Amino acid sequence: MAITEFGYLGVYISDPKAWKEYATEVVGMEWLDEGEGDRFYLRMDEWHHRITLHANGKDDLAYLGLRVAGPDELDEVEKQLKRMEVPYRVGSEEDCAERHVLGLLKLEDPAGNPLEIFHGPRIDAHKPFYPGRRMYGKFVTGTGGIGHTIIRADNVDASQQFYSRVLGMRGTVEYKLQIPNGPTIKPYFMHCNDRDHSIAFGLGPMEKRINHLMVEVTEIDDVGMTYEIVKQRNVPIAITLGKHSNDRMLSFYMRNPSGWLIEYGAGARPSTHQTEYYTKDMWGHEFIEPAMGMAHRGAL
Secondary structure (H helix, E strand, O other), rough: OOOOOOEEEEEEEOOOOHHHHHHHHHHOEEEEEOOOOOOEEEEOOEEOOOOOEEEEOOOOOOEEEEOOHHHHHHHHHHHHHOOOOOOEEOOOOOHHHOOOEEEEEEOOOOOOOOOEEEEEOOOOOOOOOOOOOOOOOOOOHHOOOOOEEOOOOOOOHHHHHHHHOOOOOOOEEOOHHHHHHHHOOOOEEEEOOOOOOEEEEEOOOOOOOOOEEEEEEEOHHHHHHHHHHHHHHHEEEEEEEEOOOOOOOOOEEEEOOOOEEEEEEEEOOOOOOOOOOOOOEEEEOOOOOOOOOOOOOOOO
């Protein structure tokens, strides 16, 4: 596969103060302010950052960073984009410096979601990750990347073909979910490593480009502690604690200051690398409020 991981995420925000409190005191990430004024960074491991918060007021997805192994692989992606007649731009030295990577291609998927294909992230091994609050364990990243995300796709078939034929990811329908008094939805999940999925789409109409970002921790106790913090601070819970059928993760979904969701979980199994599908989650994951395109029982 060309893509090795969903490596980083850029989002637009309107309230840096609320995001700093939420990201550090609720989620447990490390806040990094390098004095740039219009952006802040969130750390989850030894990378310089995994998330960039751009303070421009839009409260939506800015870009997804998809990693390849090195410069040769980035050249192969560029050749593939040319063959498939996909518009792109080679990142300048300034673009690479801004993202803290060695090489970069900028493009959009068929739904208009901005993508950045990159290699060579900056690793600050001299500066170990320091969580924003006490944690029993740490975030699960490594070869699995930052986690997974569900994004908007106006044409599921076009998005599936793009991520598989152009970027070399594997994909399949993993759920067939019956909406009460409505149709059966069949979201598509794209894989690129041992994480069950890295990118998914196909939930139907979405107000924002991003539905949720899943972050995984090593200890179930951190999920429980975070669940308690969320309730104590009255952070809106969109979907209650439950366990997925596909990746077997124990998780819950909460709303962040920009209005979309963070899934916080632990205990996921590796990808099976063979296709399966499910009609509901194992238990839990009950909806407390509308979850932006996920109007059914059994979250993703």
